[in-house]
Amino acid sequence: MNNEPVALPQALASFDALWSPRVVTRVNDYDVRVAKVAGEHVWHVHEHTDEFFLVLSGELHIALREPAGERTVTLGRSSVFVVPRGTEHKPYSPDGAEILLFEPTGTLSVGDRHDEVPAHVDATTGHALTPAATRPDTRPDPGDA
Template sequence: MGGVNTPIDLTAAFAAFDQAWSPRLAARVNDYDIRLARFAGEHVWHVHNDTDEFFLVIAGEIEIALRDPDERTVVLPQGSLFVVPRGTYHKPSSAGGAQVLLVEPTGTLSVGDDHDEVPAHVDATTGHALELTS
């Protein structure tokens, strides 16, 4: 995992994997993971009861459907960031595919504390190691 002495090129990092909804652990800041994820299609409705979730769109565009309490959707083009407050059900998606940087407490499950049935294309994980070649 990247640290102070190991810069990470985001272009190379995203080129190192292609599986959507399967975040890679790029770095750790205190007790938080910096995760890189590819979004394609729809994720699953889920909620993180005890933590906010930070999204920064590196490439592409995403939508995040929210139930807060009424249902609405926010659109995040490239270069945009958004924080989903803890306790808010949400469902990320990307029709055209996107590269996203996420910040979450270490060990946070990608499908939250409560979620709809997890479809086969969604990886329920706390993150995978980012493996870069030299």
Template sequence: MSTQPIDVQSVLDGFDTPWSPRIPLYVNDYDIRIAKFLGEHVWHVHHETDEFFLVLDGEIAIGLREADGERVVTLPRGSMFVVPRGTFHMPSSEQGASVLLVEPTGTLSVGDEHDEVPDHVDATIGHRV
């Protein structure tokens, strides 16, 4: 783990690939992930963990499949949201966005269960910076 401050913009400048999160830091057993969003991800679910989103730049939408149907949560820059464990969800961004995520280390970016993963989505546990 780094003992020096990490500049978020430097992390973002270090990669271009959407849906391919980078891990600059760990907190206890959690990854602090930085990702770029563009287009649609994939419908997926994390059965055992919540997923935290903080929009650093741009705007994202998160589709949610809940007991009473589907809805979409829109998060502009500076907004935070937690997808509860066991909720199918699909993040997307029409214009592109930069997002900070917090998830337990080793969490697969496409969840425990998912639709077919498109080629533009990196099914990964994250890439260390």
């Protein structure tokens, strides 16, 4: 676990792969993950855990299959949403987004049950960030001048 501050812009700039989350840090038994997303993920369900989404940039849609029927929630920048455990869902982003997720360590990105995983979706429990990606940018913000 990293015991130094992590700058999310640097963490996100350290990789290009879509639907391939990186573990930024851990909180108790949970991973804090960041991911770049565009296009569609896959219908899937996490049987034993909720899934927390925070949109850092762009817009994320999450299609949900609930007992009352299907619906889609739309999350803009700085919006959060929790998909309850056992709810089938499919995230997608027509124009791309950057997101932060909280999930128990070891949770597979495509859930416990899922449709066939397309080639552009990484079925992973999260990848480690490179050491350089965890260092905060200490340069002054030009907007602070």
